[in-house]
Amino acid sequence: MLKDVTIGQYYPTGSVIHKLDPRTKILFTTAFVVMLFFLNNLWGYLATFVILATITLLSKIPVGYIIRGIKGLVLIIMLTVVLNLFMTPGTVVATLGPLTVTLEGLKVATYMALRLIFLVVGTSIMTLTTSPIDLTDGMEWCMRFIPFVRRYAHELAMMMSIALRFIPTLMEETERIMKAQKARGANFETGNIISRAKNLIPILIPLFISAFRRADELATAMEARCYRGGENRTRMKQLAFEFRDGTSLVLMVVMIVGLYLTTMIQIPLLFPV
Amino acid sequence: MTMESNNRMIDVRDVHFAYPHNNENESVVALDGVSLHIKKGEFVGIIGHNGSGKSTLSKLLNAIIFPTQGDVIVSGLNTKNHENLWTIRQTAGMVFQNPDNQLVATIVEEDVAFGPENLGVPPQEIRERVDRALAVVEMQAYAHQKPHQLSGGQKQRIAIAGILAMEPECIIFDEPTAMLDPSGRREVMETIKRLNRDKDMTVIHITHFMEEIIAADRIIVLDKGKVVMEGEPRTIFRQVKRLKEIGLDVPQMTELAYELRSEGLKIADDVLSIEEMVDALCQ
């Protein structure tokens, strides 16, 4: 059950998208996400869909794999849709008992759902095509340009990579503790939410104690290996922009301009402008 | 400098160490006047009952902690001087007991690179050092694997490679085999012995498994924060009764010879290995 967690999942296929510098992908994804919030008609969403579909094809990641990533968010998407559908005032198009659906509600709900789906798909393409190490290295580089965050760029990146290193270790440990507690008659599968939550205590306490012990030992081991923060530290693998990164950044500018232009289209598509 | 001090790897001079507080909030004396010397290229085994101060001693040698009294000198540098800190930690590497809690990176070769990266070694040279270190521990094939997919023995060899990549003169092993199964233990011990034999690495090996140090140049026995015995394996393990008094075992064959002798059989008291036992019995 814990194996289903997909945070930071990496799906190597050796495609062009995989080979791009992580910084390029982070910049591209950021631009993409920002642009999503500017879109104001279906032409824009159509264009976004085309962009995402192209990138997905280029990345050679199975479409089903990407769709699985959305499944986890179905509940949130449904909630947003339902709320927007019934709560937006405007021209009534249908009534369901006490609830009314407005044209504006329909429009906002559709846009929100598409926006969420594209957001998740767009960012998961980034994590699926970038190894965690490259991703943290890329983030460390990008954080250097953000005021206030800049000073902690190295520390944040180090924390992220240690977290990634220890997620599998701690998951194995959780499963081991669960088995041990089950063998003593603990029950994690039945009962109401409160009793199930209570049953988790005998798992969480040993897990926390062990995690702190691990953290302590790891800190000592890091010090013994001369770790002293980011100052004067070098890296074995240097990030390097290639020709394809230049091309992608040009395409990124094209995307930004293109998506911006769609916001000016006055021809209605499904919904009035 | 005299010839003597030139081949000294480590010099521990009347060291005392107390932890400021334990769970009951009282200070704990972990080392109580320890003096010892370790020569370059030597393989020294350190044994002692739980809580005798072995880990404390090892951390002092690597400048993780500092003596409350006395001096620790590593390759001519006193750990007391703060400017020596990084040179000492680079010179005297350290491998710990739990393989999971000393690997930092998500990919094997990245982990091996961690030490040299901290030292500010240029990228191209780090690459060379990482490849060399992985070759020494015979783990090149695993360079791109994730550490959590390796066996305990393999993880420990990666930890050793991570230290080798810092190009130390001496490695301190604090019970590196304690959490491993017999085959993992064998892998790691072979690697450690090879480092000492072929690479002239000074090795300080702390262990609870007596068989691992029967071929050591010297054994140091700690008890309650003091050095109580010191000498060649044969001289140490011969004193079965004394070792038992301080809660220590002897190698299985030494134990067997001891039992046979107490049954009246005439057999040497310094039998260490199975081969020696066979020879002794066939005489």
Ligand SMILES: Nc1ncnc2c1ncn2[C@@H]1O[C@H](COP(=O)(O)OP(=O)(O)OP(=O)(O)O)[C@@H](O)[C@H]1O
């Ligand atoms: N962080 C600490 N705080 C307080 N007391 C400590 C600490 N670490 C060790 N001690 C105490 O110092 C003494 C020596 O401990 P040390 O860990 O050096 O022993 P050891 O010989 O390595 O034992 P083991 O065989 O169990 O590893 C023990 O009495 C121990 O309880």
Ligand SMILES: [Mg+2]
């Ligand atoms: Mg110890």
